[in-house]
Amino acid sequence: MTNRLFIIGAVVLAALYVLFSSVYVVNEREQAIVTRFGQITDVRTDPGLYFKIPTDFVDQVQIIEDRLLRQDLTNLRVQVSGGAFYEVDAFLTYRITNPRLFRERAQGSLAVVDDRIATRFAAVLRQVYGLREFNAALSEQRPEMMREARDLIRPDVEQIGIEIIDVRILRTELAAEVFERTYERMRAERLAEAALLRARGDEQAQSLRAIAERQASEIVAAATRDADIIRGQGDAERNRIFAQAYGQDAEFFEFYRSMEAYRTALGNTGTTMVLSPESAFFRYFGSDGQLPAASPTFNPPITPQPAPNIGTGSDEPALDGLGIEETIAPTMTLEDGSELSPTIGTEAPAPAEETAPAATPAPAPATAQ
Structure with missing residues (x-):
């Protein structure tokens, strides 16, 4: 009885072994290759339950991934x-x-x-x-x-x-060894670009300064020219008036000039002067306080005359004496296309208008005392 049970158990185990060794399963994530004595006999790519010769001595199954x-x-x-x-x-x-x-x-x-x-x-x-x-x-x-x-x-x-x-x-x-070299190269390129921009800025700044200095020189030269013209006209008018006044009464004019000289020399200056009483400077000191006799005749009064114009009278530019022939204000075109020109209020003033000089009458002859 005992031997029969062992035999039955062995048969059942053998049947189970044959059953399970002949069945293999392929799921949806796998593929299977069936080989018999090393030769491929079947390839299973679809999921399911498949059979082969029992035991692994004859048919072998290799499961292969079917996923990514x-x-x-x-x-x-x-x-x-x-x-x-x-x-x-x-x-x-x-x-x-x-x-x-x-x-x-x-x-x-x-x-x-x-x-x-x-x-x-x-x-x-x-x-x-x-x-x-x-x-x-x-x-x-x-x-x-x-x-x-x-x-x-x-x-x-x-x-x-x-x-x-x-x-x-x-x-x-x-790469690590290239990174530093690349950084230095990029830094050098940026520094070169910055230096170029600075150089262009300095160039434009120098051009602007040159334009401003030229405009300032033109304005100052024109103002100096007009001031000299006006000053010369004033000096001419003053000399003309003095000349006509001297012609009215020469003796009185000389007396007046002497009094002015006394006031200037003998004022409250603390100056000591040692001169001979017979000198020409003390001519009117010896008259016992008597004034010179008045002139019985007088020349006609001085008629005001227009001041003569002593301008150059030419059409040349105001600054031709400086060797500058250009009369148009200088300009400069920048890189962005904008044009740089003098600002309002910096233009050189126009030359003084010239008038025809009036004929100066000859001074009247002095009346003899």
Whole structure:
């Protein structure tokens, strides 16, 4: 009885073993490859319950991922067209689309696939970056670079039953040894641009100062010219009046001049003078206080005459004596197209109007005492 129970138990266990070893399940996230003595006999890509020859000595089942897989690449050193170096972080996603090729050419091992993808992925990124300039990876060309890298790597991995779904570049930074050099170059460029702007500003400032100094010289020269003309006219009028007054009564004029000389020389100045009483200076001191006899005849009164104009009387510019022939105010056009001209109120005054000189009457002859 006991032996029969052992036999029945052994048969049940053997039946269960045969049953479970001949059944395998493929879910929606997996694929299955069935091999018989190392040769592929069946590939299951649809989820479900499948059967095979019992035991694993004859038929073996290898479960393969049917999900998206990811391959990361970090701190990859790439060189761009200009010679600078970047450090790049990127990743790609892929799926096993042909389990038969995956088993035959990659031994069905994800480690082998990862090594081949990593090597080819790095080479593709170096090729993509090497065709572009320094700022391309930091500009709108970045999506184009990712699509180009995906298209370049696809033909190589399709040979092992892999399909590249997408390629993404996560980080693009300058290498540590290049960063400082690049910063110094950019700093030098900014300093050169600033120096150029300062030089242009100094040039415009010097031009403005030159215009202002020229305008000031013209204004001062014109004012000095008019002042000299007016002063000369005043001196001429004064001399004319003195000359006519002297012609009215020469004796009285001489007496008046002597009194003025006494007032100036003998005022309250504390000055001591030692002179001979017979000197011409004391001519009127010896008259015992008597004034000279008045002239019985007088010349007609002095008729006011217009002041003669002693202007140059020419049409030459006001500053021709300074060697400046230009009469138009200087201007300067700046870089932005605006025109710099003298401000209102700085124009040189017009020359004084000239009048025809009036004939000066000859002084009347002095009446003899």
